[in-house]
Amino acid sequence: MNIxxxxxxxxxxxxxxQPQRLLFAxxxxxxxxxxxxxxxxxxxxPVMCADKPSGEVESFGQLAGEAAEIGAQWDMVMVSxxxxxxxxxxxxxxxxxxxxxxxxAIREGQLEWMLAFDRQGRLLRPEPA
Numbered sequence: 001m002n003i004x005x006x007x008x009x010x011x012x013x014x015x016x017x018q019p020q021r022l023l024f025a026x027x028x029x030x031x032x033x034x035x036x037x038x039x040x041x042x043x044x045x046p047v048m049c050a051d052k053p054s055g056e057v058e059s060f061g062q063l064a065g066e067a068a069e070i071g072a073q074w075d076m077v078m079v080s081x082x083x084x085x086x087x088x089x090x091x092x093x094x095x096x097x098x099x100x101x102x103x104x105a106i107r108e109g110q111l112e113w114m115l116a117f118d119r120q121g122r123l124l125r126p127e128p129a
Contacts, residue, residue, distance in 0.1 A: 003115060003123070004123060005121075005122075005123060006059070006060040006117055006121045006123070007059075007060075009022075009079065009115060010054065010057060010058075010059075013054035013081055014054055014055070016081075016083060018083045018084045018085060018086075018087070019053065019054070019083070019084040019087065019088065019089050020053070020054040020081045020082070020083055020084070021051050021052070021053055021054070021081065021082045021083075021084065021089055021090050021095055022051065022052050022053075022054050022057055022079060022080075022081055023049070023050075023051050023079065023080045023081065023082060023095070023098055023099055023102055024049060024050045024051065024052075024063065024077050024078070024079055025046045025048075025049045025077065025078040025079075025099070025102050025103055025106055025114075026046070026047055026048045026049065026050075026067055026072060026074035026076075026077050027044040027045060027046045027047060027074060027075065027076055027077070027078060027106055028044070028045050028047055028073060028074055028075050029042040029043070029044060029045075029075045029076070030042065030043055030044075030045050031043075043109070044076070044078075044106050044107075044109070044111075045106075045107070046078075046103045046106050046107065047072045047073065047074055048067070048070060048072045048074070049099050049102070049103060050066075050067075051082075051095050051099060053089055054081070060117065060121030061121070063077070064119065064121070074119070075118070075119065076116050076117060076118050076119070076124060077116070077117050078102065078106055078111065078114040078115070078116050079114060079115045079116075079117065080098070080102055080113065080114050080115070082094065082095060082098050102114065
């Protein structure tokens with residue numbers, strides 16, 4: 001399935017044979033160390049993360065609203081999914097490990113396996129590092 005919007009992501013997760021857990025990493029774009037000015041290269045810095053069963057996420061507006069309640073500043077949210085097994089959601093330890101991998105990948109600029117959405121819920125196409 002081609003994912004062109006947050007709604008497509010939710011539909012793709014719902015269509016999977018096994019239950020899906022969506023992983024979210026809210027991140028800020030900051031100037032790369034040692035660079036200043038408007039044209040300075042940007043790096044992503046994760047500021048918070050969350051995970052939810054795909055059925056608990058109804059829209060990007062809901063997700064952004066929950067993030068706003070926490071009060072953290074963010075520029076984009078990186079998203080990946082983790083499949084369960086035998087009709088059950090992934091184990092908590094597996095989810096925690098996947099979130100840590102995701103945060104490490106963002107810090108290292110390895111974004112090609114995640115989807116990125118801006119604050120308005122538009123799909124972004126980040127350039128590989």
